[in-house]
Amino acid sequence: MYRPRRRQGASGDRERWSPSIWDSSEAWAACAKALREYDEDMIQDWKEEIDTLLVFAGLFSAVLTAFNIESYKWLQQQPSDTHTAILSQISSQLNSFAVNAKFVNNTAPATTVLTAPFKPSRFAVRLNTLWFSSLVCSLLSASLGLLVKQWLREYLAGSSNISRESIRIRQYRYDGMRRWRVPEIILCLPILLQLALLLFFIGLLDLLWTLHPIVAAVVTTIVAVSMLFAFITSVLPPLYPDCPYKSPQSWLICAFTQWIKRTAAALASHYHARLYQPAPLTDRERAHGASTPDPFASKLELPALVHSRVGEAVRAWLHRVSLARTYASWKEREKLETETGKTAAALDDATLAGADAMFMDDAFLHTVVRPCMRDIAPRAALRCVDSILLRRAPRVLNDMPYWDLAHSLDGGHGDTGTLTLMNLLLDVLHRLNASRDSDVVIEWEEEESAETKDDARRRVLMTMHRLVRAIPAPAKGQAGLNGAGADARTRPLFRRMFEVLAGVLDAEVKRTTPERFVRERSFNLMRKLFARFQAVGPDCIAAFCAYSKQTRLENAPYSFFQACNMVIRASAVLARAASRSGSAVVPELSTGNTLLSPSSAYSLESAHKRSFDRSFVSSSTLYSEPLQISAPSDEDDEEAEGADADDTDSADDYAAVRPALLGVLHDLECFLSMPVSRAADCRPTMAMLLECAQAVLALAVRDRLAVSRDLVHALSDMVGYASAADADVHAETDDGDVGGGWDAVDADMGNGKGGGREDHDAQMARQAVRWLRRMYGLRVRSGLGSPPARYDMR
Secondary structure, eight states, X not given: OEEOOEEEOSSSSOEEEOOOEEOHHHHHHHHHHXXXXXXXXXXXXXXXXXXXXXXXXXXXXXXXXXXXXXHGGGGSOOXXXXXXXXXXXXXXXXXXXXXXXSOSSEEOOOOOOOOOOOOOOHHHHHHHHHHHHHHXXXXXXXXXXXXXXXXXXXXXXXOOOOSHHHHHHHHHHHHHHHHTTHHHHHHHHXXXXXXXXXXXXXXXXXXXXXXXXXXXHHHHHHHHHHHHHHHHHHHHHHHOTTOOOOOHHHHHHHHHHHHHHHHHHHHHHHXXXXXXXXXXXOHHHHHTTOOSOOHHHHHTOOOTTTHHHHHHHHHHHHHHHHTOOOOSSHHHHHHHHHTSHHHHHHHHHHHHHHHHHHHOOHHHIIIIIHHHHTTSOHHHHHHHHHHHHHHHSSEEETTEEEXXXXXXXXXXXXXXXXHHHHHHHHHHHHHHHHHHHOSXXXXXXXXXXXHHHHHHHHHHHHHHHHHXXXXXXXXXXXXXXXXXXXXXXXXXXXXXXXXXXXXXXXXXXXXXXXXXXXXXXXXXXXXXXXXXXXOOXXXXXXXXXXXXXXXXXXTOHXXXXXXXXXXXXXXXXXXXXXXHTTOOSSOOOOOSOTTTSTTSTTOTTOHHHHHHHHHHHHHSOTTSOOOOOOOOOHHHHHHHHHSOTTOSSHXXXXXXXXXXXXXXXXXXXXXXXXXXXXXXXXXXXHHHHHHHHHHHHXXXXXXXXXXXXXXXXXXXXXXXXXXXXXXXXXXXXXXXXXXXXXXXXXXXXXXXXXXXXXXXXXXXXXXXXXXXHHHTTOOOOTTSOOOOGGGOOO
């Protein structure tokens, strides 16, 4: 650490701080403490292993001793054998008596029974050799274990000190322990026990085969299977790095293979160096026109026709062999295997997904898993998020998660984990989009094409479309602490969703070869979200503007019209927030027209204008039933005055996006004025026209100068044309003027012609157009009705 040291000045009456210098005493103390902890852990592991071996050695020796007590008798002559020989001689003498006609008792000549000296059978010698060797190995293992425990105790003796001298003593002991092969001796202890067990099994099978073949066959099968399993588990770890069957005997096999690799690498390095230093040219080679020596022809004496190709192959093989890496422990090998990018990324995402599956806790997912996921590769993070989503989703269809509709987060009844899941998807999507545009390529991701990366973004966007159903919209006017907490969780999430999706949309628009699926999915998801959260920023509006220009260049009228609607609606909301902050959106036009004068009833600070705009916004949200524009209540005015208090920079944001907004409005005006826009395959639907009319009306309320009269004319003509066309289609009439105008449409609507939803959309669109025409002093045609009396502008 750096510690400041005081020193006196030249006069000695003041003290000044000298520059920081390195104090090494604490560093040595920290090093001693770390080494001591390492040694204690290592010695503790060894002691636990030795204790386990001692217990097994004791039990095994007790069992083996019972067998040896019976088997060693077969190596010496037993007293029963002598008794048997004597009885045999008596029996032979009794058999020597004979009875004939001349002699009643006649004894045959006695024969001496010669007893051969005792000699144990080969079976007895073989059996006792195996079993006694097994007993010796078991006892030797236990004895060595006791000795090793004494060595380890002396190794840690006096290591409590953390001085520099204690570090030297520790290193001196550690080097001595390595030099005198203490770890190898500890490694041999379990091998001795395994060897003892193997010898016992061999002797047992030998005994059983002399007694009964059926019993011997059954036991042989069991022993063979167990020994085969032990052999396989000892051979697999050196071959497969992730194999968990690591044991001392497997490490011996691994150490042998490492020795072979080191020897081969040394030989390959030697000959590879010699190949790059060939012998000089001989006189005969110079006579044949050779200018440079051929290393393979001179050293390996290969044929002239094949030496170049074979030489390149041999050189490459020697180079690979010379670069073979070896390791001194399992841990070092695992570290080498997990350092590669692909393996490390796979392990990271498996770790995080497994941790979430283990705990299944929303707080753990938010505070632990999500921060850790930012440190892994984007593709690995996507795999991890997929695993978490598939596990947490209520339903999974075709390998895609599905969620139910959202519940309220107040009162603790909502699933707050869905908010974290959406944040995880946004993190992954943002990183995937950044990696798509970045020139930095991860080594193990080089083989992945741009199409593969786009597939990842497609999957994220499709999952977001399903997950957004389970996230509740920010509550409006919800009282109480629970409502405030729910808004505090959902509002930042919706704002971030718009920011990330706008970044994806903007990047795809600027790309020379955009991915249309990603672009369209991003825009449609923002349209879906706008009905629930409308406080989008200027970056989103700029992305909508760029998308509208791109779709116009691609001759996609429906996409262009929807993009224009999103630009106008988002700008209207931003202008509304700017007016709440007390700043003027744009300067009022100084003219004699009462509709455009500052003294108008719809000036910037007008309460009527704010109420009208709020009632409009509530009726123009996407995927919701349009409401009638009516006079708001006093409670609504108070609520509107207290809402969105944090929009202090909205005026500047609106001023920044206003030039792009004007360009989009001009493009929309040109599109609506073109005759081709009235074609059946290019004409916007009545729902789209309703959305556009209400959006333009809301924008005009806040910024009259942004909406031109020509746009109002074009929009009203398009609404009238579409209404008449829809009315004729529903009436199924072929005669008459399809573009009969507003009066024909009113007559059809009054007669009850048309469909329910289409009629409702047409009425709402015509009502919004009436307001626009009155605001800009245009003539409202007969039969169109009039707005409420409170909002009469004349």
